[in-house]
Amino acid sequence: MKRLRYGSGDVDGVDLKLLEALAADARTSVAELARMVGLSSPSVSERIRRLEDAGVIEGYAAKINPKAIGLPLAAWLRIRPIPGQLRKVAEILRDIPEVTECDRVTGEDCFIARAHVATVEGLEQLIDKLIPYSMTNTSIIQSSPVPRRLPPMKALSD
Structure with a gap:
């Protein structure tokens, strides 16, 4: 399996699911993200924090027409x-x-x-x-x- 490395490790399949969900709707709650990937909310929060710290997630924005x-x-x-x-x-x-x-x-x-x-x-x-x-x-x-x-x-x- 080819993996993308970031500051604190590899981006894995769970990280990719989180990234796709956040890209589709950045307002998705941590609890909903946790249900989507089958992890606890604290685990998802930590993954998101690591992705932010590593610059994989650069920010969150509203999409304005x-x-x-x-x-x-x-x-x-x-x-x-x-x-x-x-x-x-x-x-x-x-x-x-x-x-x-x-x-x-x-x-x-x-x-x-x-x-x-x-x-x-x-x-x-x-x-x-x-x-x-x-x-x-x-x-x-x-x-x-x-x-x-x-x-x-x-x-x-x-």
């Missing part, structure tokens, strides 16, 4: 900084609250960022912050047939 809070327009921006402006562009992206995620990538573009805005004009204003330092290519998101999810964890227990 941007449309429901007035941000109906989502877009992916491919960003290619002009020579010498990579750090400046990264700084600008970090400072734009509408940018909800950003990755530095290989290829022609250096960054791919996801942004949520209220209007096309808001998207234009966001892009205008980047234009002095980079070239951008923007794609408006029509739908997300595969919502953000975790990679498969079952492979870790094989």
Whole structure:
């Protein structure tokens, strides 16, 4: 059985079940998690604490629908900084609250960022912050047939 190691040991099948349950609903009680995996609540609490301490569990968050809070327009921006402006562009992206995620990538573009805005004009204003330092290519998101999810964890227990 292939195992993922973390600070205090191996991630085993029980840990994977806990991780999957918490990923599906982070508000699941320790008592319910214990019933799911057939362990006592204190044992489950200790496992969760070890997974948190080791950085396997990075945190817990509410999943908010941007449309429901007035941000109906989502877009992916491919960003290619002009020579010498990579750090400046990264700084600008970090400072734009509408940018909800950003990755530095290989290829022609250096960054791919996801942004949520209220209007096309808001998207234009966001892009205008980047234009002095980079070239951008923007794609408006029509739908997300595969919502953000975790990679498969079952492979870790094989």
